[in-house]
Amino acid sequence: MTETFYALLPDRAVIRVSGPDRVSFLQGLVSNNIETVTAEQSSYGALLSPQGKFLFDFFVYQQDEDSLLIECEYGQDGARAAELFKKLRMYKLRAKVELADITDSYDVIAVFGKDALSALSLTDTPGTTSAFATGIKAVDPRLAAMGARVLLPKNSLAEMAAIGAQEGTVEAYHEMRVALGVANGSEELEIDRAILLENGFEELNGVDFKKGCFMGQELTARTKYRGLVRKRLLPIKIEGLAPKPGATIMNGDKEAGIIRSVHGDGGLALIRLERISDDAELLADGAKIAVTVPDWVSLPEKSA
Template sequence: MPPSVTLLEARGILQIAGADTRSFLQGLMTTDINKASETRALYGALLTPQGKYLHDFFVAQMGDCVYLEAEKARLADLKKRLLLYKLRADILIADVTGEFRVYALFGEGALAALNLDATAGAARTFKGGCLYVDPRLAAAGTRAILPIGTTPDFEGFVAANFDKYDRFRIGLGLADGSRDLVPEKSLLLDYGFDELNGIDWKKGCYVGQEVTARMKHRGLSRKRLLPVTLAGKPPAPGTLVQLADRDVGTLTSVCGDIGLALLQLDAVEKAAQEGTALQAGAAQLTPTPPSWLRL
């Protein structure tokens, strides 16, 4: 089966330009902006001072500008929060969503067809925009940011609807922004940001760094976002997951008979040991931890 391409209509783009762009972002985001280049993309997040999730995004370099690919519906909030820290920094932040389209290219053979190394974050310029291997996980395929008006001629790829990409993403255990994380509440380590290159532990301070580092070094993460298979009527996102009438998690993304759920790890272990089913509404859940996850 040939690889697939999906237009990601729910994604938006912020452009950040100016002499202080890198120093400005370095003090805010969880990843090391100094590692970004036209040949390397990054994945990172913006946190509250208490270490709670606000936004996650992909970071791409094109020319002298840095581009943040994030949720379109929440892009105005991301821009507003960044501007709160601007002070006298020589930067300009612009919403350029209307100038670009974002595509996901995925499936067997996708990276080879695009002449990209199978390395998370590998990037190159392409048709006035850029291509980059998903910085979280090379198996997640490639993303393309292309100027509107550019013919997206992805030779060898077949067009796929969003549900096909969503099932692919869910199967890999990858969160999709505020569909899976709760702004001002979620903690990154519960969602695999450590394993998925979303946190650079060697960079200097950033907003929320102290709490995040403490959780890491004390092993305080007791929950994980996991792919699940669903048997029975698919519940709505937000449905509580139970084990023997005890709430042990929440279903987040759902696409047909699969989904993602934030689950207490002790409950997952207990259910497996006892052969007891996790329940969400009328459906039984079976967790399927991805190979990249470290438990």
């Protein structure tokens, strides 16, 4: 029996960007190279403040030859999607683009499990994309181990049963996600405070340093080339009563990090790299905390 699960993600929205300037419009704003987005390749990136701090992250797909789709956070009562839509409209100026919130037309589905990509006839190359029924299927552009993302018109979930996928839970998806060390937008990334490279965006294909200027590029590039990454968002395992997000992780009398999310007995935490070691005893609100470093994470070398 194949191990393929799917979960409808209710906290996702879809914005369509169409018109002749759609690529150049987004190219000057987004951290990744929008020119690489095709019917065969999707992308992950972020919109930053002018000061280089995180505002929104999202996936970009090609819907057709005239339209791109941005899959982003929905937020409480749609607030996050509305904020992103407003921001894009503000930057639109004279660009020949049309913006439309088409969230009501699409379901966003996570497909995960060890057989997820083969069930969808996808390779293990992040971002690989093709048509799926009347929608889109794509290997998660961040990390193939995350599985795939599927955008389908509403009321098309029967297509998931057709590939042999079993209905899973959103929580099972998030437990898998945090174990891999991958953030879920503003759940773990502080709005107007988080820095991309502290949260894995370079390794997760979310920023292109060769594409040219984008909003907030200066701080992002300076962080990279001056080696200024001192913290990283990393998976944690929790032994004991799980602390709430926002709890401080202590190494003795020194602050070692902040818990950003908890799912099951794991979660994600922003960790001060100089405060952790193999023999560190980390505690948060009485619970024991163990930090893990996924294979895809590249940490700065420790000085001798």
